[in-house]
Amino acid sequence: MRSAHRVETVRSAERTLMAQLPPGALMQRAAAGLAAACADALRRVYGSRVVLLTGSGDNGGDTLYAGARLARRGAGVTAVLLNPDRTHPDALKALLRAGGTTTTPSAAAQPIARADLVLDGIVGIGGKGGLRPDAAHLAELVTASHATVVAVDLPSGIEPDTGEIHGTALRADLTVTFGTHKPGLLIDPARTYAGSVRLIDIGLASTLPATPDVESLQHADLAALLPHPAAESDKYRRGVVGIAAGSARYPGAAVLAVAGALRSGAGAVRYVGPAADAVLARFPETLVSDSGPKKAGRVQAWVTGPGAGDDAAPVTEALSTDVPVLLDADGLRLADVAAVRARTAPTVMTPHAGEAAALLGVAREEVESARLTAVRELARRYDATVLLKGSTTLIAGPDDATPVRVNPTGTPWLATAGSGDVLSGLTGSLLAAGLAPLDAASAAAYLHGLAGRYAANGAPTAAQDVADALPQVWRDIRA
Structure with missing residues (x-):
């Protein structure tokens, strides 16, 4: 599990650790x-x-001490001092003793143009808002250069706790962060400014709280979560997922949701809706019912909303059951907030940014620029687990004390019609198998993202290809 902590938490942990170490030891570890x-x-x-x-x-001290180490190894190191009167004095002395030199922002154009590598040590975790004019000018020079850019702890100009960007920020090829990840390194739009992220262990783990603010699953975490049939398993023990989706206009949504469920471990899929013929033609193993969700037969979870059009009846009926329900697409629009909040069984919602914006009553751009805030607010408002789809998919539970999860997999090629329907069926299958809502949504996003990569392999792909790639992803994760 990759963990991230807010600035206040990191600073508290650093103070505790520094009290146990000789002066300057923590900075030397980072450098x-x-x-x-x-x-x-x-x-x-x-x-x-x-x-x-x-x-x-x-x-700045970390940056100067690291520069001194590089200078002692024969690099030509020049420090651009943005605040000479407030530069870390001991670190500056170390750089100068090692043969490094200093210059001012007004004279930095030539050194930056000739540089092989630029260290961004302008602001650290205490930075707020975009870069100030003198620093923004340096960022422009760096962008125009051919240098490799390494951010110190995080790219200057991003919001470390949220991943938001207000003004100019400096893009890095590599971010070297210390002790723990910061949420902004994992969440867009700031994530794209970080480049590759390398975590340096400085001993902070012993003083950090056990529960992070943000976390990101990895292969080993997925392998532990994925259900695996035992010798005595039958289709009911493996989980039966109900799909109430599709319409005369959008039968494909039902087909793709069923595909996602069947490819994701469901013991059986029950389908209710007007697309039964299309579903059976593609998946004859589907159990089809002409009744609504309450009379369709035994299920352990319902998926409702994909391609539903304006028919609210299946959505309302699914929400009235006592099993987990996933709401997607039209189901998000048709569901009543009070009905969702009144449920005793779990609810999972899977909006993209536009749908989330409509639910929150804000502009789409506001959701995309403040994804962490949006997913938290939706989870609180609906008392549900919310999977906010996008360039970085976030999953939040209704309890603010539970870490938000960031999905690390995916590809831009997943931005294709029907991809979300596959994700809905996949998530519903994991809910039916008994996974907790946060785990089911997180695992589904991870599997779906990897399947998108496998299916695309650098080229355009279609939603059905993503569903077909799920078994191979499953095998690779378990291996």
């Missing part, structure tokens, strides 16, 4: 890890040109 990462990025340190964009405070 050593940063210098090693820069050496790996350079491949050949001796004779390389390195520019340090150095702000005030500990972030």
Whole structure:
């Protein structure tokens, strides 16, 4: 599990750890890890040109000490001091003793243009808002250069706790972060500014709280979550998922939701709706009913909404059952907030940014720029688990004390018609298998993202291809 902590939590943990260590030890640990990462990025340190964009405070100190280590290995290191009066004095002395030099922002154009590597140490985790004009000018110079950009702890200009960007931020090829990830490194739009992220262990784990603010599953976590049939399993023990989806206008939504469910471990799929012929033609193993969700037969979870059009009856009926319900697409629009909140069984909602914006009564751009805020607010408002789809998919439960999960898999090729319907069926299957809502949604997003990568393989793909790739993804994760 990859964990991320808010600034306030990180600072508290750092204070506790520093009280246990000799003065400056924590900064030296960070600088050593940063210098090693820069050496790996350079491949050949001796004779390389390195520019340090150095702000005030500990972030600038980490940058200068790392620069001193590179200078001692033969790199030509120039520090651009944005706040000379507030530069970390001991770190600056170390750089100068190692043969490094300093310059001012007004004279930085030539060193940056010639640099092989630029360290972004302008602001650290305490930064708020975009870069100030002098720093923004340096960011423009760096962007125009051919240098590899390494961000120190996080790219300057991003909001570390939320991943939001207000103003100018500096894009990095690599971010070297210390002790723990920061939420902004995992959540768009800031995530795209971080490049690859490398976590340096500085001993902070012992002083951090056990529960992070944000977390991201990895293969081992998925392998532990995925259901596996035992010798005595039958289709009911494996889980039966009900699909109330599709319409005369959108029969394909039902077909794709059933495909996602069948490819994801469901013991059986019951379908109710007007697309029964299309579903049976593609998947004859489907159990079809001409009754509504309450009379369709035994299920352990319902999926409702994909391609439903304006027919609210299946959505309302599914919500009145006592099993987990997944709401997607038209189901999000047709569901009543009070009905969702009144449920005793879990509810999972899977909106994309436009649907989330409609539910919250805000502009889509507001959701996309503040994804963490949006998913938390939806989960609170509906008392549900919310999977907010997008460039980084976020999953939040109704309890603010539970970490938000960030899905690390996926590909832009998943932005294709019907892809969300496959995800709905997949999530419903995991709910029917008995996974808790947060685990089911997180695992489904992970599997769906990997299946998208497998199906696309660098080229356009279709939703049915994503469903067909799920068994291979499942095998690879369990292996």
